[in-house]
Amino acid sequence: MSPTTLYEKIWQNHVVHEEPGKPSLLYIDRHLVHEGTSPQAFAGLKAEGRKVRRPDLTFAVMDHSVSTTDRTLPILDNDAKLQFEALERNCRETGVRLFDMNSKHQGIVHIIGPELGITQPGQTIVCGDSHTSTHGALGTLAFGIGTSEVEHVLATQCLVQSKSKTLHILVHGKRPKGVTAKDIILAIIGKMGISGGNAQVAEFGGEAIRALSMDGRMTVCNMTIEAGARAGMIAPDDTTFAYLEARPFVPRGKEFQAAVDRWKTLKSDDGAKFDATIELHADQLAPQVTWGTNPGMVTSVNGRVPDPHDFRDLNDQKATESALKYMGLKPGTPIVDISVDRVFIGSCTNSRLDDLRAAAHLLAGKHVAKNIKQALIVPGSRGIKAQAEKEGLDKVFIAAGFEWRDAGCSMCIGMNADVLPPHERSASTSNRNFEGRQGRDSRTHLVSPIMAAAAALAGHFVDVREFDVAHVE
């Protein structure tokens, strides 16, 4: 048999039906659902008199619009309230397990999947959310779908799919201190452009990827979609197995051992062919900061805001011009001269324990700068929140002038009260800096958690390598 990629192996293992010249029917092992993109799917299902085929493989959670402050208070946003009620009703009627906003396991959908062990190597996972690519960090084929497809998966537990092209992204060498998983993926997006990976399935490999913790790997796969790719994946290894052991939905004892033996076969064979390969050297990377209105508009912290004329392509010139106008930036400005109004550490990209620990290490005994109007830390899940509090991280954050919040999407998307006001500038650990993403006319700069923490202390962007980051991962 010819050598195959991890993607092809998982694909082959999930084909329910195929015909030449047609897309295949692919089985979906886990379907994750949130309040934002599911109501129309449940309604469509009901209207057609169809049932949820596998409620036991479907998991719902409230994350996008939930309050990150006191949840015992009444929900003032009536639209959000109606959406929560709809999800509750839909789950009750169909038998889908729901982690509602008061569950101790509640959190951002892409955080709790791996955290609870719902996500396991070799699975196919979908969710009506583009950052489903996150789950690929555990060696799954995971991608975002639209609401019509959510309805399709609810009804059939399958998805109609055509095979994607494959992309091998190799990150060689060792990360210098102060350079995180976030910087690796931002640099990759900067290199590929935001449509560079269009519809492809990327597999990450190389020394720098292997050296990442699971939390870091999830950060990398999370933002694969920002390069346009359908999915990102990392073959499971001992780091993965150790992470999964004893998580609630992971089998125990002998069954776990059997699972690990199966999972060990999940890797691309030597000599497997990818449609394209991209290589990067981690040792040459510096901390990254976005300056524009998409994640590909990124440079090193020691760089400068570009001039539209730096670009040869006319469309790029226009895009840069309009991005700088929106962002209120002048060409040539050193990144470290850009001051920041608010800091947001959170989102499914960077709200896991590693992120919080690293930020806390940097912030311990220090205080945010005077010009910072708000500094928010929003843990990705209530599980992470509880663990962070056990470690005393909350106290460090609060002493440093940060607000310590309850779990949810928060200012990543601003669907609850956590909105970045017009013309204000954030240092944000989230994944999108599109116009209006964090709030109308708001200005987002994407950075790593330690870069965000450092910006909070300095009041402007600053090279985190100047801080004590020796023990920071």
Place this chain on the structure above:
Amino acid sequence: MQPFTTHTGLVMPLDRVNVDTDQMVPKQFLKCLTREGFGRILFYDWRYLPGEKPNPEFVLNLPRYKGASILLARTNFGCGSSREHAPWGVKDYGFRAIIAPSYADIFYNNCFKNGILPAILTEAEVDQLFQHTESEQGYSLSIDLPTQTIKDAYGHIYNFEIAPSRKEVLLKGLDDIATSLLHADSIATYEKSHPSAATMFDPVDIKNYR
């Protein structure tokens, strides 16, 4: 779903690369429970000034493009969020087809679920269409899906590629779910032969995991 065979209509140019779905339907409208009514808020932040006053500079508000039903766009149209609210908005506004050099993956998929044709032409052809549209008021195109051609009144003809299976979905207005359910037996067989993938290990104390 409404089938798509041929369509003739006024073209509206949106001269921006990488238009993301956050721009098409901003987050505050993701709290709706139905698929309807998104046309009114399509491109909300560009289209309306604070107070929902129409922004006279935005192309959608120019009188000459009133009633447009073909959206002419640039590369990587529909990138970002998977929200199907974006194609719902495109359709509800009255667009039946989009013409662009490329689309983001999820948005492209979502179009077919909603009877919208996302036609792909080369960048040079799209450039040409931008010129035609901007220089001539009332510039219209006729799209013929069976022959995969786009024509204007001056004899310009453009051919576009589309996967045969996608074409069939649009031509027949197929309901994907009904088609897939024809394979219910195969799905059941799959589930029996792949127990480890398709079953859920339940934690000992399920109640704790609500």
